[in-house]
Amino acid sequence: DAGITQSPRHKVTETGTPVxxxxxxxxxxxxxxxxxxxxxxxxxxxxxxxxxKDTDKGEVSDGYSVSRSKTEDFLxxxxxxxxxxxxVYFCAISDEGASNQPQHFGDGTRLSIL
Amino acid sequence: xxxxxxxxxxxxxxxxxxxxxxxxxxxxxFQYFMWYRQYSRKGPELLMxxxxxxxKEDGRFTAQVDKSSKYISLFIRDSxxxxxxxxxxxxxxxGANSKLTFGKGITLxxxx
Numbered sequence: 528d529a530g531i532t533q534s535p536r537h538k539v540t541e542t543g544t545p546v547x548x549x550x551x552x553x554x555x556x557x558x559x560x561x562x563x564x565x566x567x568x569x570x571x572x573x574x575x576x577x578x579x580k581d582t583d584k585g586e587v588s589d590g591y592s593v594s595r596s597k598t599e600d601f602l603x604x605x606x607x608x609x610x611x612x613x614x615v616y617f618c619a620i621s622d623e624g625a626s627n628q629p630q631h632f633g634d635g636t637r638l639s640i641l
Numbered sequence: 642x643x644x645x646x647x648x649x650x651x652x653x654x655x656x657x658x659x660x661x662x663x664x665x666x667x668x669x670x671f672q673y674f675m676w677y678r679q680y681s682r683k684g685p686e687l688l689m690x691x692x693x694x695x696x697k698e699d700g701r702f703t704a705q706v707d708k709s710s711k712y713i714s715l716f717i718r719d720s721x722x723x724x725x726x727x728x729x730x731x732x733x734x735x736g737a738n739s740k741l742t743f744g745k746g747i748t749l750x751x752x753x
Binding site: 531561567568570575577583585594596617629631632633634635 | 673675677682683684685687690709729738740741743744745746
């Protein structure tokens with residue numbers, strides 16, 4: 528298994544509270560991604576990072592921010608959680624370059640916003 | 642039309658059956674094609690990865706890509722109950738920072 532750890536694995540919180548999810552990798556890969564997975568929508572990209580302090584938006588970035596201060600950690604923050612952000616969140620990593628390596632995923636964080 | 646369409650399922654087959662899972666796509670720029678397997682309450686796990694038309698075989702699994710028809714398939718031979726999972730196709734182009742586009746996934750159940 529790729530060395531990816533997501534924390535927490537489960538979280539229940541209330542609308543309006545801030546939430547931070549952490550993705551930690553031990554592979555020293557350059558690229559890191561945050562996805563959400565919802566029934567009927569599949570996996571959708573929220574944000575991604577292509578290096579320390581280098582991030583960009585995905586297709587569903589509204590309401591989310593990210594930070595990457597070191598290679599191994601990529602944080603996803605919901606500034607003011609809403610019920611529509613109840614989902615399963617997956618982190619992925621890849622070492623993309625000329626060989627276009629595929630992405631490998633962590634086991635997800637189940638987030639419920641009441 | 643969505644960029645990637647995947648048969649919605651679910652699909653139920655008896656043990657030992659040959660399973661065919663399919664995706665079609667509309668973006669001719671896609672060059673890299675993947676199949677992921679996802680067990681319940683786990684993350685997607687890379688199963689097959691290919692970047693050319695034709696077939697790629699790995700044990701009981703064969704990935705087939707037809708770029709002229711914009712169609713990819715995953716075949717599972719001698720299916721086992723342990724193959725019961727959700728299967729996701731994914732693809733991307735070759736550009737820097739290009740993103741993966743996923744199908745919505747199909748849930749397969751292999752009955753003993």
